[in-house]
Amino acid sequence: MQVLRFIELKCIYTVGMAAALNVCEGCEIDKMLESFCVNCEQLYCQECTTYHMKCKTTRSHILLDASHRDTDINHSSIEVKCGNECGEQVVSLCLDCRQLLCIDCFNKHSMLKATKEHNAITAKHLTDSHPRVIESRPSVVSHPQQLVRAQVQVEKGQYSGTFTNKFKCSAPGDKEVARVRGIAILSDGRIVVADYKNRSLKLFNSELRFETVKYIKEDPRGIATSANDFVVVTIADKKEIRIYKFEKIRYALTKR
DSSP, X not given: OEEEEEEEEXXXXXXXXXXXXXXXXXXXXXXXXXXXXXXXTEEXXXXXXXXHHHSTTTXXXXXXXXXXXXXXXXXXXXXXBOTTSSOXXXXXXXXXXXXXXXXXXXXXXHHSTTTTTSOEEEXXXXXXXSOOOOOOOOOOOSSHHHHHHHHHHHHOSSOOOOOOOOOOOOOTTOSSOOOEEEEEEOTTSOEXXXXXXXXXXXXXXXTSOEEEEEEOSSOOOOEXXXXXXXXXXXXXXXXXXXXXXXXXXXXXXXXX
């Protein structure tokens, strides 16, 4: 019998990750940060913030003030849900993780060994001399087709989208409802799903059928593929980048 399994090739410790804290993710220059975009989940300098506010496709995004160093969560002033999808109102922004946190997640974040030294500031709306209307993010819809139509209506461009397919990203051994951080598509059309609730990487074939799963001890955050279909996964709590590869194995079932 032949099956597929994940094997961990190596682990790269990104010790210098915190050094990039003041790098603008728009121009990629080390300078004073002005804002954090809730929709893009990125930090911007003053120049990129101004452009972000004027650009037609991003001017309705929610921008938070990233220039202050207020850590009193009682000063929070935004109506946005927690980045961990727990449904609670955000009170803090972690500049290191680029993540919005509710009161419970903020307390856990400040106690974890890997994140207790992070720069977490009060979540506040960005203010400027030119008042503007800040629209909230589109609410979650019950059907994927509605989401596609809603996105097309928001963009109002010359292109249109059509919903084609969907699949359940659960695995037989899951203990929690799957929560997807990201997906990566391999060269043969297979899909790797990063599920942070079940702390796992799941492989689905090109027909969207479940093939195998790799359970890990930490929450996977970002996921991508490199040459030769290596699966690259970031582990934020440990500041690691892990690289996985599929391996075909054969074994015979024997009675005991």
